[in-house]
Amino acid sequence: MVPVDPGLHDFTDPSSHDNNWLRLTHPEGARYFFNPLERLFTEENVWENDIASEILNVAVEAKQLAAVNGIALTETVELAIEKFEDGKFGYYFVDHDAQILLWPESVTSWALMGGVRGVTEKGHIRYALEAQYWCVHQLSSFELMTLDSSASAPSRKHCTLFPNMRVLPRPIVERLRDMIAYAHAESITSETSLSPFDLGELSNILSLVDQVKESIDKENEHSVCIVARFMNIFVQAQFVNFCGQRGARLDADQSLYNSDNEKDISILLRILNVVLFNSPKLHLESLRKVWVDETVVKPRWNKFMDQLNSEWNSFTVFSTVMLAADVSFLAVPGIDDATTPVKSATTIVIYMSTLCALGSLVISLILAGQVNNNRRSSPGKVAKFMTVMSQSMLGTESVALMHSLPFALLIWGMIFFAIGLSILIFSDTADIAALIGLAPIWTIVVLLTTWPILAANNLHISAGAKSWKETMKRIVIIRR
Numbered sequence: 490m491v492p493v494d495p496g497l498h499d500f501t502d503p504s505s506h507d508n509n510w511l512r513l514t515h516p517e518g519a520r521y522f523f524n525p526l527e528r529l530f531t532e533e534n535v536w537e538n539d540i541a542s543e544i545l546n547v548a549v550e551a552k553q554l555a556a557v558n559g560i561a562l563t564e565t566v567e568l569a570i571e572k573f574e575d576g577k578f579g580y581y582f583v584d585h586d587a588q589i590l591l592w593p594e595s596v597t598s599w600a601l602m603g604g605v606r607g608v609t610e611k612g613h614i615r616y617a618l619e620a621q622y623w624c625v626h627q628l629s630s631f632e633l634m635t636l637d638s639s640a641s642a643p644s645r646k647h648c649t650l651f652p653n654m655r656v657l658p659r660p661i662v663e664r665l666r667d668m669i670a671y672a673h674a675e676s677i678t679s680e681t682s683l684s685p686f687d688l689g690e691l692s693n694i695l696s697l698v699d700q701v702k703e704s705i706d707k708e709n710e711h712s713v714c715i716v717a718r719f720m721n722i723f724v725q726a727q728f729v730n731f732c733g734q735r736g737a738r739l740d741a742d743q744s745l746y747n748s749d750n751e752k753d754i755s756i757l758l759r760i761l762n763v764v765l766f767n768s769p770k771l772h773l774e775s776l777r778k779v780w781v782d783e784t785v786v787k788p789r790w791n792k793f794m795d796q797l798n799s800e801w802n803s804f805t806v807f808s809t810v811m812l813a814a815d816v817s818f819l820a821v822p823g824i825d826d827a828t829t830p831v832k833s834a835t836t837i838v839i840y841m842s843t844l845c846a847l848g849s850l851v852i853s854l855i856l857a858g859q860v861n862n863n864r865r866s867s868p869g870k871v872a873k874f875m876t877v878m879s880q881s882m883l884g885t886e887s888v889a890l891m892h893s894l895p896f897a898l899l900i901w902g903m904i905f906f907a908i909g910l911s912i913l914i915f916s917d918t919a920d921i922a923a924l925i926g927l928a929p930i931w932t933i934v935v936l937l938t939t940w941p942i943l944a945a946n947n948l949h950i951s952a953g954a955k956s957w958k959e960t961m962k963r964i965v966i967i968r969r
Contacts, residue, residue, distance in 0.1 A: 555593035616728035624721030768893035808850035845902035
Protein backbone atom coordinates (compact mmCIF):
# COMPACT_ATOMS: atom_id res chain seq x y z
CA MET A 490 0.00 0.00 0.00
CA VAL A 491 1.22 3.52 -0.86
CA PRO A 492 0.21 6.16 1.69
CA VAL A 493 -1.15 9.54 0.52
CA ASP A 494 -0.37 12.42 2.87
CA PRO A 495 -3.21 14.77 3.82
CA GLY A 496 -3.54 18.20 2.28
CA LEU A 497 -1.94 19.71 -0.81
CA HIS A 498 1.62 18.70 -1.46
CA ASP A 499 4.34 18.93 -4.08
CA PHE A 500 4.03 15.74 -6.14
CA THR A 501 7.50 16.11 -7.67
CA ASP A 502 9.51 12.93 -7.21
CA PRO A 503 12.29 13.32 -4.64
CA SER A 504 14.84 12.02 -7.16
CA SER A 505 14.09 14.81 -9.63
CA HIS A 506 16.09 17.60 -8.01
CA ASP A 507 18.55 17.78 -10.94
CA ASN A 508 17.48 21.09 -12.48
CA ASN A 509 19.41 20.36 -15.69
CA TRP A 510 16.95 17.64 -16.68
CA LEU A 511 13.22 18.03 -17.24
CA ARG A 512 10.92 15.03 -17.15
CA LEU A 513 8.33 15.29 -19.93
CA THR A 514 5.31 13.15 -20.78
CA HIS A 515 4.39 12.26 -24.33
CA PRO A 516 0.68 12.61 -25.30
CA GLU A 517 0.59 8.80 -25.56
CA GLY A 518 1.90 8.53 -22.01
CA ALA A 519 5.57 7.70 -22.55
CA ARG A 520 8.15 9.40 -20.31
CA TYR A 521 11.32 10.98 -21.58
CA PHE A 522 13.86 13.57 -20.46
CA PHE A 523 15.10 16.86 -21.89
CA ASN A 524 18.19 18.88 -21.05
CA PRO A 525 17.53 22.50 -22.15
CA LEU A 526 21.16 23.54 -21.79
CA GLU A 527 22.44 20.83 -24.13
CA ARG A 528 19.25 20.64 -26.27
CA LEU A 529 19.38 16.92 -25.55
CA PHE A 530 16.56 14.32 -25.53
CA THR A 531 16.66 10.79 -24.19
CA GLU A 532 14.30 8.06 -23.06
CA GLU A 533 16.85 6.75 -20.58
CA ASN A 534 16.07 7.30 -16.90
CA VAL A 535 18.68 9.94 -16.07
CA TRP A 536 17.77 9.77 -12.36
CA GLU A 537 19.21 6.30 -11.92
CA ASN A 538 22.64 4.64 -12.10
CA ASP A 539 24.49 7.86 -12.92
CA ILE A 540 23.53 7.40 -16.59
CA ALA A 541 23.04 11.16 -16.94
CA SER A 542 26.79 11.76 -16.86
CA GLU A 543 27.35 9.00 -19.43
CA ILE A 544 24.79 10.57 -21.78
CA LEU A 545 26.39 14.00 -21.37
CA ASN A 546 29.81 12.54 -22.20
CA VAL A 547 28.35 10.97 -25.35
CA ALA A 548 26.83 14.35 -26.24
CA VAL A 549 30.22 16.03 -25.89
CA GLU A 550 31.86 13.41 -28.13
CA ALA A 551 29.12 13.77 -30.76
CA LYS A 552 29.43 17.55 -30.82
CA GLN A 553 33.22 17.34 -31.02
CA LEU A 554 32.89 14.98 -33.97
CA ALA A 555 30.58 17.47 -35.65
CA ALA A 556 33.08 20.28 -35.06
CA VAL A 557 35.92 18.19 -36.49
CA ASN A 558 33.89 17.58 -39.65
CA GLY A 559 33.03 21.27 -40.01
CA ILE A 560 29.32 20.94 -39.14
CA ALA A 561 27.94 24.03 -37.43
CA LEU A 562 25.40 23.19 -34.73
CA THR A 563 23.01 26.13 -34.50
CA GLU A 564 20.53 26.84 -31.73
CA THR A 565 17.82 24.96 -33.60
CA VAL A 566 19.82 21.72 -33.68
CA GLU A 567 18.87 19.08 -31.13
CA LEU A 568 20.46 15.79 -30.12
CA ALA A 569 18.82 12.47 -29.20
CA ILE A 570 20.76 9.71 -27.42
CA GLU A 571 19.89 6.14 -26.43
CA LYS A 572 21.81 3.40 -24.67
CA PHE A 573 21.63 -0.06 -26.23
CA GLU A 574 21.51 -3.38 -24.39
CA ASP A 575 25.16 -4.05 -25.27
CA GLY A 576 26.21 -0.85 -23.46
CA LYS A 577 26.87 1.21 -26.60
CA PHE A 578 25.20 4.55 -27.21
CA GLY A 579 23.40 5.63 -30.37
CA TYR A 580 22.62 9.16 -31.39
CA TYR A 581 21.39 11.50 -34.10
CA PHE A 582 21.13 15.25 -34.58
CA VAL A 583 18.00 16.99 -35.84
CA ASP A 584 17.93 20.40 -37.55
CA HIS A 585 14.55 22.10 -37.12
CA ASP A 586 15.32 24.79 -39.66
CA ALA A 587 16.05 22.24 -42.41
CA GLN A 588 13.54 19.73 -40.94
CA ILE A 589 15.88 16.76 -41.36
CA LEU A 590 17.95 14.32 -39.33
CA LEU A 591 21.74 14.51 -39.69
CA TRP A 592 25.00 12.95 -38.53
CA PRO A 593 28.53 14.35 -38.40
CA GLU A 594 29.90 11.63 -40.71
CA SER A 595 28.84 9.59 -43.71
CA VAL A 596 26.26 6.90 -43.00
CA THR A 597 24.41 4.27 -45.02
CA SER A 598 21.16 2.56 -44.13
CA TRP A 599 18.74 0.38 -46.08
CA ALA A 600 16.17 0.87 -43.29
CA LEU A 601 16.46 4.65 -43.56
CA MET A 602 15.61 4.44 -47.26
CA GLY A 603 12.60 2.28 -46.42
CA GLY A 604 13.76 -0.44 -48.80
CA VAL A 605 13.22 1.86 -51.81
CA ARG A 606 15.53 0.98 -54.69
CA GLY A 607 17.30 3.44 -56.97
CA VAL A 608 17.74 6.30 -54.49
CA THR A 609 20.75 8.29 -55.69
CA GLU A 610 19.87 12.00 -55.87
CA LYS A 611 20.41 14.21 -52.82
CA GLY A 612 17.07 15.89 -53.38
CA HIS A 613 15.43 12.49 -53.17
CA ILE A 614 17.32 11.47 -50.03
CA ARG A 615 16.08 14.64 -48.37
CA TYR A 616 12.50 13.34 -48.44
CA ALA A 617 13.62 10.24 -46.51
CA LEU A 618 15.36 12.36 -43.88
CA GLU A 619 12.37 14.68 -43.58
CA ALA A 620 9.99 11.74 -43.18
CA GLN A 621 12.14 10.49 -40.29
CA TYR A 622 12.18 14.02 -38.85
CA TRP A 623 8.42 14.18 -38.53
CA CYS A 624 7.26 10.97 -36.98
CA VAL A 625 8.77 8.27 -34.78
CA HIS A 626 7.94 4.94 -33.26
CA GLN A 627 9.48 3.81 -30.01
CA LEU A 628 13.14 4.70 -29.76
CA SER A 629 14.20 1.15 -28.96
CA SER A 630 12.64 -0.12 -32.19
CA PHE A 631 15.39 1.31 -34.38
CA GLU A 632 19.11 1.25 -34.74
CA LEU A 633 20.92 4.53 -34.07
CA MET A 634 24.37 5.40 -35.29
CA THR A 635 27.02 4.65 -32.69
CA LEU A 636 30.06 6.76 -32.04
CA ASP A 637 32.45 3.93 -32.88
CA SER A 638 30.87 2.93 -36.18
CA SER A 639 29.60 4.74 -39.28
CA ALA A 640 28.30 1.65 -41.02
CA SER A 641 24.63 2.22 -40.42
CA ALA A 642 22.13 4.98 -39.78
CA PRO A 643 18.89 4.90 -37.82
CA SER A 644 15.36 4.86 -38.99
CA ARG A 645 14.39 7.76 -36.70
CA LYS A 646 11.40 10.07 -36.61
CA HIS A 647 11.88 12.90 -34.16
CA CYS A 648 8.92 15.24 -33.74
CA THR A 649 6.33 12.65 -32.75
CA LEU A 650 8.70 11.03 -30.26
CA PHE A 651 9.64 14.35 -28.62
CA PRO A 652 6.74 16.81 -29.24
CA ASN A 653 6.95 18.69 -25.93
CA MET A 654 8.39 22.16 -25.53
CA ARG A 655 8.25 23.07 -29.19
CA VAL A 656 6.15 25.58 -31.11
CA LEU A 657 3.85 24.60 -33.97
CA PRO A 658 4.94 26.75 -36.97
CA ARG A 659 2.26 28.26 -39.20
CA PRO A 660 4.02 27.39 -42.51
CA ILE A 661 4.01 23.70 -41.57
CA VAL A 662 0.29 23.66 -40.84
CA GLU A 663 -0.44 25.49 -44.09
CA ARG A 664 1.78 23.09 -46.04
CA LEU A 665 0.00 20.09 -44.52
CA ARG A 666 -3.41 21.56 -45.30
CA ASP A 667 -2.37 22.15 -48.93
CA MET A 668 -1.16 18.55 -49.28
CA ILE A 669 -4.40 17.22 -47.82
CA ALA A 670 -6.52 19.43 -50.10
CA TYR A 671 -4.61 18.31 -53.19
CA ALA A 672 -4.83 14.65 -52.19
CA HIS A 673 -8.58 15.12 -51.71
CA ALA A 674 -8.95 16.61 -55.19
CA GLU A 675 -6.76 13.94 -56.76
CA SER A 676 -8.78 11.16 -55.13
CA ILE A 677 -11.97 12.62 -56.61
CA THR A 678 -10.65 13.20 -60.13
CA SER A 679 -8.33 10.20 -60.58
CA GLU A 680 -8.87 6.46 -60.28
CA THR A 681 -5.13 5.92 -59.79
CA SER A 682 -4.57 8.44 -57.02
CA LEU A 683 -1.38 8.13 -54.97
CA SER A 684 -3.03 9.54 -51.85
CA PRO A 685 -2.24 7.45 -48.74
CA PHE A 686 -5.79 8.09 -47.47
CA ASP A 687 -9.25 7.65 -48.96
CA LEU A 688 -11.82 10.43 -49.34
CA GLY A 689 -13.47 9.86 -45.97
CA GLU A 690 -10.16 9.85 -44.13
CA LEU A 691 -8.96 12.98 -45.95
CA SER A 692 -12.12 14.84 -44.94
CA ASN A 693 -11.61 13.87 -41.30
CA ILE A 694 -7.93 14.84 -41.42
CA LEU A 695 -8.78 18.20 -42.98
CA SER A 696 -11.26 19.01 -40.21
CA LEU A 697 -8.69 17.89 -37.63
CA VAL A 698 -6.06 20.23 -39.09
CA ASP A 699 -8.56 23.09 -38.92
CA GLN A 700 -8.89 22.46 -35.18
CA VAL A 701 -5.11 22.41 -34.79
CA LYS A 702 -4.89 25.92 -36.25
CA GLU A 703 -5.72 27.35 -32.82
CA SER A 704 -2.37 26.04 -31.58
CA ILE A 705 -0.26 27.74 -34.27
CA ASP A 706 2.83 29.49 -32.86
CA LYS A 707 2.10 28.00 -29.43
CA GLU A 708 3.66 25.20 -27.40
CA ASN A 709 1.17 22.33 -27.58
CA GLU A 710 2.58 18.82 -27.65
CA HIS A 711 -0.73 17.30 -28.75
CA SER A 712 -1.03 19.52 -31.81
CA VAL A 713 2.65 19.05 -32.69
CA CYS A 714 2.23 15.28 -32.49
CA ILE A 715 -0.89 15.35 -34.69
CA VAL A 716 0.72 17.44 -37.42
CA ALA A 717 3.96 15.45 -37.30
CA ARG A 718 2.18 12.12 -37.81
CA PHE A 719 0.40 13.26 -40.95
CA MET A 720 3.44 15.09 -42.29
CA ASN A 721 5.44 11.88 -42.00
CA ILE A 722 2.87 9.90 -44.00
CA PHE A 723 2.63 12.44 -46.82
CA VAL A 724 6.39 13.06 -47.04
CA GLN A 725 7.07 9.32 -46.96
CA ALA A 726 4.64 8.91 -49.88
CA GLN A 727 6.54 11.59 -51.79
CA PHE A 728 9.80 9.73 -51.16
CA VAL A 729 8.46 6.34 -52.25
CA ASN A 730 6.98 7.84 -55.42
CA PHE A 731 10.25 9.65 -56.36
CA CYS A 732 8.67 13.09 -56.08
CA GLY A 733 10.67 15.69 -58.01
CA GLN A 734 12.89 13.04 -59.63
CA ARG A 735 13.17 11.95 -63.23
CA GLY A 736 10.54 9.33 -63.99
CA ALA A 737 8.51 10.04 -60.85
CA ARG A 738 5.51 7.79 -60.25
CA LEU A 739 2.38 9.72 -61.20
CA ASP A 740 -0.18 6.91 -61.02
CA ALA A 741 -0.69 4.22 -58.41
CA ASP A 742 -0.38 1.43 -61.00
CA GLN A 743 2.78 2.85 -62.61
CA SER A 744 5.94 0.78 -62.16
CA LEU A 745 9.33 2.49 -61.91
CA TYR A 746 11.38 -0.69 -62.27
CA ASN A 747 11.41 -3.84 -64.35
CA SER A 748 9.22 -5.40 -61.72
CA ASP A 749 6.83 -8.30 -61.56
CA ASN A 750 4.27 -6.14 -63.38
CA GLU A 751 6.28 -6.49 -66.58
CA LYS A 752 6.83 -10.25 -66.39
CA ASP A 753 5.04 -12.58 -68.76
CA ILE A 754 2.67 -15.16 -67.39
CA SER A 755 4.40 -18.47 -66.71
CA ILE A 756 3.60 -21.57 -68.76
CA LEU A 757 2.15 -23.29 -65.69
CA LEU A 758 -0.23 -20.42 -65.05
CA ARG A 759 -1.27 -20.41 -68.71
CA ILE A 760 -2.20 -24.08 -68.46
CA LEU A 761 -4.03 -23.57 -65.17
CA ASN A 762 -5.67 -20.47 -66.60
CA VAL A 763 -7.46 -22.66 -69.15
CA VAL A 764 -8.50 -25.19 -66.51
CA LEU A 765 -9.67 -22.46 -64.15
CA PHE A 766 -11.66 -20.49 -66.75
CA ASN A 767 -9.31 -17.50 -67.12
CA SER A 768 -9.81 -16.55 -63.48
CA PRO A 769 -6.08 -16.63 -62.48
CA LYS A 770 -5.15 -14.21 -65.25
CA LEU A 771 -7.86 -11.74 -64.26
CA HIS A 772 -6.88 -11.91 -60.60
CA LEU A 773 -3.20 -11.50 -61.49
CA GLU A 774 -3.95 -8.37 -63.51
CA SER A 775 -5.94 -6.92 -60.62
CA LEU A 776 -3.22 -7.83 -58.13
CA ARG A 777 -0.49 -6.20 -60.21
CA LYS A 778 -2.44 -2.95 -60.18
CA VAL A 779 -2.34 -2.71 -56.39
CA TRP A 780 1.03 -4.43 -55.74
CA VAL A 781 3.39 -2.22 -57.74
CA ASP A 782 7.16 -2.24 -57.20
CA GLU A 783 6.62 -4.13 -53.92
CA THR A 784 4.57 -1.25 -52.52
CA VAL A 785 0.87 -0.76 -51.83
CA VAL A 786 -1.34 2.31 -51.63
CA LYS A 787 -3.61 1.76 -48.65
CA PRO A 788 -6.93 3.02 -50.14
CA ARG A 789 -6.47 0.98 -53.34
CA TRP A 790 -5.54 -2.13 -51.36
CA ASN A 791 -8.57 -1.72 -49.07
CA LYS A 792 -10.84 -1.33 -52.08
CA PHE A 793 -9.25 -4.38 -53.70
CA MET A 794 -9.75 -6.48 -50.56
CA ASP A 795 -13.35 -5.26 -50.17
CA GLN A 796 -14.10 -6.41 -53.71
CA LEU A 797 -12.54 -9.80 -53.05
CA ASN A 798 -14.38 -10.15 -49.76
CA SER A 799 -17.69 -9.36 -51.45
CA GLU A 800 -16.87 -11.86 -54.20
CA TRP A 801 -15.98 -14.62 -51.73
CA ASN A 802 -19.09 -13.99 -49.65
CA SER A 803 -21.25 -14.38 -52.74
CA PHE A 804 -19.43 -17.60 -53.65
CA THR A 805 -20.26 -19.05 -50.24
CA VAL A 806 -23.94 -18.53 -51.01
CA PHE A 807 -23.68 -20.04 -54.49
CA SER A 808 -21.61 -22.97 -53.21
CA THR A 809 -24.19 -23.67 -50.51
CA VAL A 810 -26.96 -23.68 -53.12
CA MET A 811 -24.87 -25.97 -55.32
CA LEU A 812 -24.30 -28.37 -52.42
CA ALA A 813 -28.01 -28.45 -51.69
CA ALA A 814 -28.76 -29.18 -55.35
CA ASP A 815 -26.19 -32.02 -55.45
CA VAL A 816 -27.49 -33.61 -52.25
CA SER A 817 -31.06 -33.32 -53.50
CA PHE A 818 -30.06 -34.90 -56.80
CA LEU A 819 -28.42 -37.82 -55.00
CA ALA A 820 -31.55 -38.23 -52.86
CA VAL A 821 -33.67 -38.95 -55.95
CA PRO A 822 -34.62 -42.66 -55.90
CA GLY A 823 -32.46 -44.71 -58.23
CA ILE A 824 -29.62 -42.19 -58.53
CA ASP A 825 -27.44 -43.27 -55.60
CA ASP A 826 -28.51 -46.81 -54.89
CA ALA A 827 -26.56 -48.17 -51.91
CA THR A 828 -27.39 -51.75 -52.88
CA THR A 829 -25.66 -51.40 -56.25
CA PRO A 830 -21.94 -52.30 -56.03
CA VAL A 831 -21.05 -50.31 -59.16
CA LYS A 832 -21.98 -46.64 -59.22
CA SER A 833 -23.52 -45.19 -62.34
CA ALA A 834 -21.85 -42.46 -64.37
CA THR A 835 -24.50 -39.99 -63.20
CA THR A 836 -23.75 -40.72 -59.55
CA ILE A 837 -19.99 -40.40 -60.00
CA VAL A 838 -20.33 -37.05 -61.79
CA ILE A 839 -22.64 -35.70 -59.08
CA TYR A 840 -20.09 -36.83 -56.47
CA MET A 841 -17.48 -34.74 -58.32
CA SER A 842 -19.86 -31.78 -58.41
CA THR A 843 -20.42 -32.08 -54.66
CA LEU A 844 -16.68 -32.14 -53.93
CA CYS A 845 -16.03 -29.08 -56.12
CA ALA A 846 -18.86 -27.12 -54.48
CA LEU A 847 -17.59 -28.10 -51.04
CA GLY A 848 -14.04 -27.05 -51.97
CA SER A 849 -15.30 -23.70 -53.23
CA LEU A 850 -17.23 -23.13 -50.01
CA VAL A 851 -14.31 -24.00 -47.72
CA ILE A 852 -11.74 -21.96 -49.65
CA SER A 853 -14.09 -18.96 -49.80
CA LEU A 854 -14.53 -19.05 -46.03
CA ILE A 855 -10.78 -19.36 -45.45
CA LEU A 856 -9.92 -16.49 -47.78
CA ALA A 857 -12.70 -14.29 -46.39
CA GLY A 858 -11.38 -14.94 -42.89
CA GLN A 859 -7.87 -13.95 -43.94
CA VAL A 860 -9.08 -10.53 -45.06
CA ASN A 861 -9.19 -9.50 -41.40
CA ASN A 862 -5.88 -11.19 -40.70
CA ASN A 863 -3.20 -8.97 -39.14
CA ARG A 864 -0.93 -9.66 -42.12
CA ARG A 865 -3.20 -7.46 -44.24
CA SER A 866 -4.32 -4.87 -41.69
CA SER A 867 -1.76 -2.17 -42.61
CA PRO A 868 0.32 -1.27 -45.68
CA GLY A 869 3.51 -2.43 -43.95
CA LYS A 870 2.08 -5.83 -43.04
CA VAL A 871 0.50 -6.16 -46.48
CA ALA A 872 3.87 -5.49 -48.10
CA LYS A 873 5.52 -8.04 -45.81
CA PHE A 874 2.87 -10.66 -46.64
CA MET A 875 3.13 -10.02 -50.39
CA THR A 876 6.93 -10.09 -50.26
CA VAL A 877 6.85 -13.51 -48.60
CA MET A 878 4.35 -14.78 -51.16
CA SER A 879 6.45 -13.38 -54.01
CA GLN A 880 9.38 -15.54 -52.93
CA SER A 881 7.47 -18.74 -53.70
CA MET A 882 7.98 -20.71 -56.90
CA LEU A 883 5.15 -18.91 -58.72
CA GLY A 884 5.69 -15.50 -57.11
CA THR A 885 2.59 -13.32 -56.99
CA GLU A 886 0.96 -15.77 -59.39
CA SER A 887 0.41 -18.08 -56.41
CA VAL A 888 -1.76 -15.41 -54.76
CA ALA A 889 -3.76 -15.01 -57.97
CA LEU A 890 -4.25 -18.78 -58.13
CA MET A 891 -5.54 -18.91 -54.56
CA HIS A 892 -7.96 -16.05 -55.21
CA SER A 893 -9.30 -17.75 -58.34
CA LEU A 894 -10.03 -21.14 -56.74
CA PRO A 895 -13.50 -20.38 -55.28
CA PHE A 896 -14.86 -19.24 -58.65
CA ALA A 897 -13.19 -22.01 -60.66
CA LEU A 898 -14.27 -24.82 -58.33
CA LEU A 899 -17.82 -23.48 -58.28
CA ILE A 900 -17.93 -23.45 -62.09
CA TRP A 901 -16.57 -27.01 -62.22
CA GLY A 902 -19.22 -28.03 -59.73
CA MET A 903 -21.89 -26.60 -62.00
CA ILE A 904 -20.38 -28.26 -65.06
CA PHE A 905 -20.31 -31.68 -63.38
CA PHE A 906 -23.88 -31.19 -62.24
CA ALA A 907 -24.90 -30.30 -65.81
CA ILE A 908 -23.06 -33.36 -67.13
CA GLY A 909 -24.82 -35.60 -64.61
CA LEU A 910 -28.17 -34.13 -65.52
CA SER A 911 -27.40 -34.55 -69.23
CA ILE A 912 -26.46 -38.21 -68.71
CA LEU A 913 -29.69 -38.74 -66.85
CA ILE A 914 -31.69 -37.09 -69.65
CA PHE A 915 -30.12 -38.75 -72.67
CA SER A 916 -29.11 -42.15 -71.24
CA ASP A 917 -31.99 -43.03 -69.00
CA THR A 918 -34.83 -41.54 -71.05
CA ALA A 919 -36.47 -44.02 -73.42
CA ASP A 920 -39.19 -41.63 -74.58
CA ILE A 921 -38.19 -40.55 -78.12
CA ALA A 922 -40.67 -37.69 -78.13
CA ALA A 923 -39.20 -36.32 -74.92
CA LEU A 924 -35.68 -36.55 -76.33
CA ILE A 925 -36.72 -34.73 -79.50
CA GLY A 926 -38.14 -31.94 -77.39
CA LEU A 927 -35.26 -31.75 -74.92
CA ALA A 928 -32.36 -31.94 -77.40
CA PRO A 929 -32.96 -28.51 -79.05
CA ILE A 930 -33.49 -26.83 -75.67
CA TRP A 931 -30.34 -28.48 -74.31
CA THR A 932 -28.39 -27.26 -77.38
CA ILE A 933 -29.70 -23.70 -77.04
CA VAL A 934 -28.84 -23.56 -73.33
CA VAL A 935 -25.30 -24.80 -74.03
CA LEU A 936 -24.80 -22.20 -76.75
CA LEU A 937 -26.15 -19.38 -74.61
CA THR A 938 -23.98 -20.48 -71.69
CA THR A 939 -20.79 -20.56 -73.77
CA TRP A 940 -21.60 -17.28 -75.53
CA PRO A 941 -20.29 -14.96 -72.71
CA ILE A 942 -17.15 -17.07 -72.43
CA LEU A 943 -16.44 -16.83 -76.15
CA ALA A 944 -17.25 -13.10 -76.22
CA ALA A 945 -14.89 -12.45 -73.29
CA ASN A 946 -12.10 -14.08 -75.31
CA ASN A 947 -12.99 -11.98 -78.40
CA LEU A 948 -14.49 -14.97 -80.21
CA HIS A 949 -17.73 -13.97 -81.90
CA ILE A 950 -19.99 -16.11 -84.05
CA SER A 951 -20.76 -13.15 -86.32
CA ALA A 952 -17.06 -12.56 -86.90
CA GLY A 953 -16.58 -16.23 -87.72
CA ALA A 954 -19.50 -16.20 -90.14
CA LYS A 955 -18.18 -13.06 -91.81
CA SER A 956 -14.73 -14.61 -92.15
CA TRP A 957 -16.30 -17.75 -93.63
CA LYS A 958 -18.20 -15.70 -96.23
CA GLU A 959 -15.05 -13.83 -97.26
CA THR A 960 -13.20 -17.13 -97.60
CA MET A 961 -15.95 -18.57 -99.80
CA LYS A 962 -15.91 -15.47 -102.01
CA ARG A 963 -12.16 -15.82 -102.51
CA ILE A 964 -12.59 -19.49 -103.47
CA VAL A 965 -15.22 -18.53 -106.05
CA ILE A 966 -12.98 -15.82 -107.51
CA ILE A 967 -10.05 -18.21 -107.77
CA ARG A 968 -12.20 -20.75 -109.60
CA ARG A 969 -13.30 -18.15 -112.09
